[in-house]
Amino acid sequence: GAGVSQTPSNKVTEKGKYVELRCDPISGHTALYWYRQSLGQGPEFLIYFQGTGAADDSGLPNDRFFAVRPEGSVSTLKIQRTERGDSAVYLCASSLYAGAGETQYFGPGTRLLVL
Amino acid sequence: KQEVTQIPAALSVPEGENLVLNCSFTDSAIYNLQWFRQDPGKGLTSLLLIQSSQREQTSGRLNASLDKSSGRSTLYIAASQPGDSATYLCAVSQLTSGTYKYIFGTGTRLKVLA
Numbered sequence: 286g287a288g289v290s291q292t293p294s295n296k297v298t299e300k301g302k303y304v305e306l307r308c309d310p311i312s313g314h315t316a317l318y319w320y321r322q323s324l325g326q327g328p329e330f331l332i333y334f335q336g337t338g339a340a341d342d343s344g345l346p347n348d349r350f351f352a353v354r355p356e357g358s359v360s361t362l363k364i365q366r367t368e369r370g371d372s373a374v375y376l377c378a379s380s381l382y383a384g385a386g387e388t389q390y391f392g393p394g395t396r397l398l399v400l
Numbered sequence: 401k402q403e404v405t406q407i408p409a410a411l412s413v414p415e416g417e418n419l420v421l422n423c424s425f426t427d428s429a430i431y432n433l434q435w436f437r438q439d440p441g442k443g444l445t446s447l448l449l450i451q452s453s454q455r456e457q458t459s460g461r462l463n464a465s466l467d468k469s470s471g472r473s474t475l476y477i478a479a480s481q482p483g484d485s486a487t488y489l490c491a492v493s494q495l496t497s498g499t500y501k502y503i504f505g506t507g508t509r510l511k512v513l514a
Contacts, residue, residue: 291443318501327404327489327504328444341499376443383500385431386451386493393443 289392291377297398298367306362306395310379317360318389319352322374331375334360335383367399402427402494406505413480414513421475421508423490428468430492431500435464435475438487438507447488448475480512 290309298304310317316335320328330344334354342352349367354360364371374396378389403426413419423433432451436444448457448464450473456465463476473490487509491502 320502325506327491327506328502329504330499330501333499333501341497341501343497343499378502385495385500387500388432388434388446388449389493389502390446391436391444396441 289377289379289390291375291392291395293395294393295396295398297400299400300367300369302367302399304364304367304397306364306375306397308360308362308377308379308392310358310360310377311390312358314379314381314390315357316380316383316387316389317354318378318380319360319362320376320378322376322394324373328374328376331362333383340383364397367397369399372397372399402430402492402496402503404490404492404503404505406488406490406508408508409506410509410511412511412513415480415482417480417512418476418478419480419510421477421488421490421510423473423475423505425471425473425492425503427494428471430468430494432493433464433466433473434491434493434502435462435473436489436491438489440486444489477510480510482512482514485511 319331322328333341374394377392435447450466461478487507491504
């Protein structure tokens with residue numbers, strides 16, 4: 286594919302609702318990452334997938350956050366019982382494989398606003 | 401814990417000036433360092449990637465240097481243009497808990513005045 290794509294580009298929801306954010310990585314990339322960028326901050330790591338499995342979810346802030354990658358390609362980040370503090374830009378990145386010095390390619394992000 | 405700091409936080413310069421953005425990191429055990437550009441409301445655009453064994457990379461008017469032992473990188477922008485106005489982020493790739501993650505700075509917001 287041309288690059289990493291993310292949908293929706295913007296999402297407005299009410300506190301307490303459930304949201305799903307989708308990431309379509311570059312075709313053939315085995316590694317997929319989710320990052321969260323709060324206003325005025327740099328992105329922070331959330332979770333990393335190698336193939337279908339979540340190899341490292343140490344960055345997820347709490348158990349309201351969950352992500353899947355069932356077929357080793359598209360990934361969905363799921364947030365339950367959203368809170369206003371969840372408002373941020375959620376960035377997805379992919380790389381050909383997860384190795385030293387490997388470049389991660391970032392998508393345009395999903396801007397989530399929780400009212 | 402790796403910390404990445406970018407100075408200055410904001411910068412406003414007249415068009416045509418050469419400028420330097422600074423990035424420092426506390427742990428030199430990195431695999432690469434990448435400079436990104438982020439326009440308002442947009443994602444990250446990769447500008448330059450420097451592998452840990454390299455000292456610098458150049459692309460057009462941009463030059464990035466890396467001094468891994470001292471924990472520093474600089475992004476040099478020559479002959480700045482209004483179109484260069486954006487936030488510039490640096491990120492280091494580090495192995496943490498078995499994962500190669502990017503650790504980002506908070507960015508430098510650049511405004512180039514016409």
